[in-house]
Amino acid sequence: MSAKGRVLGALGRLVLREGRVAQVIDLAPRLCRVVVTGDDLRGAVWVPGDKAQIVLPDRSVRTYTPCSWDAGAGATSFLVFVHGDAPGAAWGRTVRPGDPVRFLGPQRSLRAEGPCVVVGDETAFGLAEALDAFGVFEVSDHAAAAAFVREGRGVVVPRGDLSAVADQVAAAAAGRALVLAGRASSIQGLRPLLAARGVPWPKQVKAYWADGKRGLD
Numbered sequence: 001m002s003a004k005g006r007v008l009g010a011l012g013r014l015v016l017r018e019g020r021v022a023q024v025i026d027l028a029p030r031l032c033r034v035v036v037t038g039d040d041l042r043g044a045v046w047v048p049g050d051k052a053q054i055v056l057p058d059r060s061v062r063t064y065t066p067c068s069w070d071a072g073a074g075a076t077s078f079l080v081f082v083h084g085d086a087p088g089a090a091w092g093r094t095v096r097p098g099d100p101v102r103f104l105g106p107q108r109s110l111r112a113e114g115p116c117v118v119v120g121d122e123t124a125f126g127l128a129e130a131l132d133a134f135g136v137f138e139v140s141d142h143a144a145a146a147a148f149v150r151e152g153r154g155v156v157v158p159r160g161d162l163s164a165v166a167d168q169v170a171a172a173a174a175g176r177a178l179v180l181a182g183r184a185s186s187i188q189g190l191r192p193l194l195a196a197r198g199v200p201w202p203k204q205v206k207a208y209w210a211d212g213k214r215g216l217d
């Protein structure tokens with residue numbers, strides 16, 4: 001349990017929304033869509049790109065991106081990438097319909113108006129869906145990418161080939177705003193590569209996770 005989880009757990013319904021898992025859709029062995037519904041979700045003001053900080057069953061807090069939000073019906077969904085055994089990944093692997101889900105949010109994170117390109121990894125699929133963006137995804141899990149990245153809606157580059165990512169971004173960026181998310185070291189590595197291709201560094205940048213760090217947000 002994290003300190004943040006303890007505080008949020010103690011404040012409970014004063015600050016947290018609570019819903020229940022209505023559906024878990026396995027899109028690939030390590031990617032699932034978790035649909036959450038509940039009266040607490042009604043009337044929320046959600047802007048695409050917002051985040052939710054979910055208090056997990058062990059009271060760790062991890063951040064995910066609502067892909068959509070139906071404030072009338074009280075429903076949202078998350079695309080959860082399962083990367084290992086850490087609390088967020090374990091939740092994605094074990095979450096079942098009927099489970100309670102308590103979270104802070106929606107809260108402001110990244111914003112984009114008009115057509116945009118999301119650059120990231122599997123953790124940015126939800127962001128790309130929320131922003132209805134073209135995606136340039138540097139991935140380690142090709143099954144997850146095949147399940148999410150529709151033809152014409154994005155391109156996939158194997159993890160580690162940042163020059164190829166930068167080439168794809170340079171090709172896709174004309175007339176579109178750039179939004180960078182995902183692995184911290186990739187974001188860092190892209191800076192000189194994009195500069196070398198004449199692509200200005202965007203304002204909307206957020207590391208979603210970093211090697212060796214836990215619950216980065």
Ligand SMILES: Cc1cc2nc3c(=O)[nH]c(=O)nc-3n(C[C@H](O)[C@H](O)[C@H](O)COP(=O)(O)OP(=O)(O)OC[C@H]3O[C@@H](n4cnc5c(N)ncnc54)[C@H](O)[C@@H]3O)c2cc1C
Nearest residue numbers: 064065081083086087088089123126208211212213214215
């Ligand atoms: C604003 C925001 C929005 C986000 N939205 C989403 C989303 O919609 N869907 C989603 O799946 N994730 C999303 N993330 C990323 C997610 O919060 C992190 O991946 C988080 O670390 C997962 O928690 P964990 O308990 O599984 O791992 P942690 O305990 O936080 O990390 C343990 C270790 O696992 C490794 N690690 C963490 N994440 C990954 C990964 N994705 N791939 C490989 N190794 C990893 C790191 O080395 C880390 O040290 C978002 C993060 C932020 C900040």
